[in-house]
Every structure is written in C-alpha cells, then in structure tokens.
Amino acid sequence: DIQMTQSPSTLSASVGDRVTITCRASQSISDWLAWYQQKPGKAPKVLIYKTSTLDSGVPSRFSGSGSGTEFTLTISSLQPDDFATYYCHHYRGYSPTFGRGTKVEVK
C-alpha cells in the first residue's frame, strides 16, 4: 500500500504568513492528490484535487503543486478562517490513503 507522509504535524503561524504543507508518497501517485480542510466538529471539505485544481468557491490564496511523490499545499496569506487541520489524500488505486494531518494554529 502507498503511504502518505505529511509534514509538519503542527504549524504555528500568524495572519498574513505564507504557509506551506508537504505531503510525500511512498511511490509515484502521478497527480492523484487532494487536499482537505477540517475544522473541529465538522466534516472535511475539499480544497484542491488532482494536485492543483482549486475546488469551486475556494479562495485563490490556496494553491497546490507537485507530481509523482512530492506535493505541497500553500496558503499565500493566512487568514483567520484558515486556522484548521489540513489533510492530503491519495485517491487513485485500490487503497486510498490520507496523510496524518497538519494542524495550523495561532502563533
């Protein structure tokens, strides 16, 4: 099975900061990667799929990049609503896998 290693597990940042979260796959997954945002007590929400396609309504400060085994989620200027936990997700293949999450907290 493909393993997804997400880092960091926790990230302390301030409003206006540029934030980058990394996800590494144990083998090539082409561009079959999605990013989710989850807030406490809520279901996850898709931000990006197919590595870099922004879902409808997602602010343009979010972007995704990468291919093969290394992927990044970037928030260009962190906003108050962005403090949450973020998960990467490899969704192609017989055993889809989530990363272990990155909690973005107030510095």
Place this chain on the structure above:
Amino acid sequence: EVQLVESGGVVVRPGGSLRLSCAASGFAFDDYTMHWVRQAPGKNLEWVSLIGWDGGNTYYADSVKGRFTISRDNSKSSLFLQMNSLRPEDTAFYYCAKDLNSLTIFGVPYQWGQGTLVTVSS
C-alpha cells in the same frame, strides 16, 4: 442541494455487529461511487471502503477487509456499511461521502455527511 445523512452509530461490545446507513438526496445517486471514511475522536482520517455506482465494484482498507461489507440500494438512494467482529480500534465517527465525478470508481470523496459515532467498548 446534496444531502448525506448517516445513522446507526451506537455503543456496541467488542465482537459485535452494526449496520450503518447513509440516506442520500439532491443528486443522481445511481451515477456516483460512494465512500465510507472514518475518524477516531481526535485522530486522523482513514478511508474505509468504496462502492461503484452500480454496486459492481467494492474495495476495502486492509484494516476492515473480511469484517466490513459495503452495499447500496439505488432504488432508495441509500448506502450501507455492515460491520462485523467489531474491535475497540473501530471506534470512530463514520462519514459517508459522494464522489466528485459521476461514473468514476477511484475518485475524490467530495461531499460528506455529518458523521455517525460508533463506539466499541465493553
């Protein structure tokens, strides 16, 4: 508007069985792959299972293979998860999710329900 409502979560003893349901509305249910994803309280997400739009393709995480069975009733726009031989480590919120694209097997779990809590404890 897409709506997914899970039900069936309760407290069950180790070794017991449970059937979760997910009632779907607001979209052509029989055109979409459906997923179950779980999350232990305070922990990360774990993909559990998926079923193709016509029920002909099913896949499971290794952690539940042989114990859980996913099924669907397209005539009632309903998704199910039969859970047998339950273990304490199966304790989690269970979410059903609709795939992003129609007629795609391995796609993005896109729209999610609110989840139902399964607790396995003696």
